[in-house]
Amino acid sequence: MESIYVILCAVAIPLFTVWQPFDGRYHLFALGTAAFLFAWVFSGPVFYVSDMPFFIMCLWFSLTSAWSTCPRESWIDVLNWISLFVLYMAARRLPPEMFMLALFVPIVPIGLLAIYQQYSRVRYGQVVEVKGKKLMAVCSGVFYNSNHGGVYFTISFFVSLWLARQVSPLFYIAAGVLAILVYFTKCRSAWIGLGAGLCVASFYFFADTAREVYEAILLITVISAVFYRMFARKKGDIGGMSRKGFLVTVANTIRQRPVFGWGLRTYRREQFYSFINIHKRWPEISKKYLPAVTHRVHNDYLEIWHETGVIGLGLFLYLLWGLPYSADPVLAGGLIAVMVIGLFFYPFREPHLAVSFWCMAGALTGPPSGPAQAIPLPVYAVLITAFAALAYRYAYKKLLALHYLHSRPDPPGREGNIRLLKKCLIHDPYNTMYLAKMYQASHADKPALALQCAVRMSEHFDGNVIYSFVQSVQPKIQADEK
Numbered sequence: 001m002e003s004i005y006v007i008l009c010a011v012a013i014p015l016f017t018v019w020q021p022f023d024g025r026y027h028l029f030a031l032g033t034a035a036f037l038f039a040w041v042f043s044g045p046v047f048y049v050s051d052m053p054f055f056i057m058c059l060w061f062s063l064t065s066a067w068s069t070c071p072r073e074s075w076i077d078v079l080n081w082i083s084l085f086v087l088y089m090a091a092r093r094l095p096p097e098m099f100m101l102a103l104f105v106p107i108v109p110i111g112l113l114a115i116y117q118q119y120s121r122v123r124y125g126q127v128v129e130v131k132g133k134k135l136m137a138v139c140s141g142v143f144y145n146s147n148h149g150g151v152y153f154t155i156s157f158f159v160s161l162w163l164a165r166q167v168s169p170l171f172y173i174a175a176g177v178l179a180i181l182v183y184f185t186k187c188r189s190a191w192i193g194l195g196a197g198l199c200v201a202s203f204y205f206f207a208d209t210a211r212e213v214y215e216a217i218l219l220i221t222v223i224s225a226v227f228y229r230m231f232a233r234k235k236g237d238i239g240g241m242s243r244k245g246f247l248v249t250v251a252n253t254i255r256q257r258p259v260f261g262w263g264l265r266t267y268r269r270e271q272f273y274s275f276i277n278i279h280k281r282w283p284e285i286s287k288k289y290l291p292a293v294t295h296r297v298h299n300d301y302l303e304i305w306h307e308t309g310v311i312g313l314g315l316f317l318y319l320l321w322g323l324p325y326s327a328d329p330v331l332a333g334g335l336i337a338v339m340v341i342g343l344f345f346y347p348f349r350e351p352h353l354a355v356s357f358w359c360m361a362g363a364l365t366g367p368p369s370g371p372a373q374a375i376p377l378p379v380y381a382v383l384i385t386a387f388a389a390l391a392y393r394y395a396y397k398k399l400l401a402l403h404y405l406h407s408r409p410d411p412p413g414r415e416g417n418i419r420l421l422k423k424c425l426i427h428d429p430y431n432t433m434y435l436a437k438m439y440q441a442s443h444a445d446k447p448a449l450a451l452q453c454a455v456r457m458s459e460h461f462d463g464n465v466i467y468s469f470v471q472s473v474q475p476k477i478q479a480d481e482k
Helices: 002-019 024-043 049-067 071-092 096-104 107-120 146-166 171-184 188-206 210-230 238-256 267-281 283-288 300-321 329-341 351-365 377-405 414-427 432-442 447-459 464-481
Strands: 046-048 372-374
Touching: 002 024, 002 071, 002 096, 002 107, 002 351, 024 071, 024 351, 024 377, 046 049, 049 071, 049 300, 071 351, 071 377, 096 107, 096 146, 096 351, 107 146, 107 171, 146 171, 146 188, 146 329, 146 351, 171 188, 188 329, 238 267, 238 300, 267 283, 267 300, 329 351, 377 414, 414 432, 432 447
Parallel strands: none
Antiparallel strands: 046 372
16 A cells, blocks of 8 residues: 555656646655555554654644634645654555655656757747757756756756666666756755765765765755855846845844744745835834745745744754754665755745655665554544545645646636636635736726635735735736826
8 A cells, every 4th residue: 555655646746737837746646645645544543652743743733823824824734744654654564665666757747858859959838949058957857947957857867876886887877867867956055066966975985984074965965055045146146146135034033933933835825915114113124135926935945944943943843853864875875865955945845845754765774673563543543534534625625726727727718717707716715826816807897706805815824926926916006097
């Protein structure tokens, strides 16, 4: 049962993300985990003491929803973290060769698609002009973002490297191709992570003691940060200013709730209040670092601190610190590569990236050890019922709404789109993306419907989509006023 679950997650989620770049991957992952938990009852679920650190971390992450400022959004990430914990437990109970090969399966079509995009100059489904360059950085198009593409190919590189050592040397060819794809994504955090992972792997091959290895990891991390600063964008580039703006904003939110945090998936909401606070208290900082709007901090460690407080960050770091890195140099290198990338991105939680990371962590940790405790059936029934209810409310209905969003409108045109959006809002009534689209489609001749959408967006303010929406409609409002 564990093998089917892990293999399906390893294969289906990255391929699904290529087709559907929105939050559908979270919902699919949660539903798959719910189905596995129902089926797991027939084989007798067993809990090991060595699973306890991850379990305690997930428990604390779930508790933060009690004081979350955006609980509807927080429960999506709660389901995601629990699913990652279940995946990690299942991967530990399987031979690594089984799911490492499964992780490689989606790499083939995604890598071929990236190569096709590279040479056909296709990015995000559009043809881009070439300004005197034969090759463009378009490998990111498979995940609609260069960071996602760079991280995915970096993880895939170490998966291929492990398979080359354990299964067949032919996988070295795939590793070489993936290293080239990492370069063409132009994702500098992926470049640094790949280099740091290779250095750590080599240290594990040659270091005499564990202390030397940990010193090497620390040294590589510092060097990586220095190189990242050297590769940073030029002054005045809005992209470079954005990353600095993220750090300033999240530092202010952490300052306000350093111990318990704000709750999962709340940065997109709290960043706007942080902008106002920074502008009032430190106007010179506000002028120097322009407000940068994003749905994630682009530093997973700081975002976990923002969401779950120093308690959650400590539990997360303790989990990473406790992994037996000396057990396998290649897996250790791959995990360290992702940890370094986590300083500049959020690879620990995005399902199409995190599935590979936590499967590799499970392979590195190995089979569970220590006392085993069979979970009593009544307790397991309560837990699985609660998870299934949450998955139905926050995953299945949202996934169904995304299905309607991608359906063909009937009749074609604006009226057909409004009908589809109404179906979306029936299943996901507070989704700001649907509400913003509905407002834009109806504000001209359906003011009552537009007002209802605006009121719902105000009730469920999650930040990023509303900011983009205001930017898009502001010129129209100004034109109407004139």
